[in-house]
Amino acid sequence: MLNRWLPLILLFTFSTYAAQENMGKGKVTVSGEIVESACTISTDDIWQEIDFGNLSLGEFAEGNTPASMPLSIQLINCALDKRDGAAWSSASITFDGERDKYFSDMFAMTGDGKGIGINLTDIKGNKAIPGQSLPDVLIQEETTYLNFNLTLERNGDVLTPGKLSSFLRFMVSYQ
DSSP, rough: OOHHHHHHHHHHHHHHHHHHHHHTTOOOOOOEEEEOOSSSEEEEHHHHOOOOOOOOGGGGGGSSSSEEEEEEEEEEEEBBBBBTTTBBOOEEEEEEOOSSOOTTSSSEEEOOBSSSSEEEEETTOOOTTTBBBBEEOOOSSSEEEEEEEEEEEEEESSSBOOOEEOEEEEEEEEE
């Protein structure tokens, strides 16, 4: 009887030993790229969630002021001197995301709700169009604040209640 189980016991023992050898071990892959850049985007601003909460249909009736919220991106550790002796002077930001199907200069919202898109403007009133750079902003030594306003506005679809969301990406370029 013992001879019949011996290969099974040995196999189990070997498998357990092999598994124990890898227990408590892991692997981390680290990568990155060194770039010459005027500033760094604050880690608090890289991923932002803006919640408009519950809004009534009446808030979007004709003539009403639409809902809006501020959006701020902080550029930190700004050093204006380049390695080649020149100097950084400005930054431009490009927002990208799904375009609204009714107004190509608005960002789309998806979900059960319908009839709302996003307008995004800088503090000077320049409108962010998906995939296009906003006008350059002068950067300051150490810290520069880029401030925007997100506004939910009617688009050409029938206004329908329901959850809505959107995902906007941004890229900062320095000159």
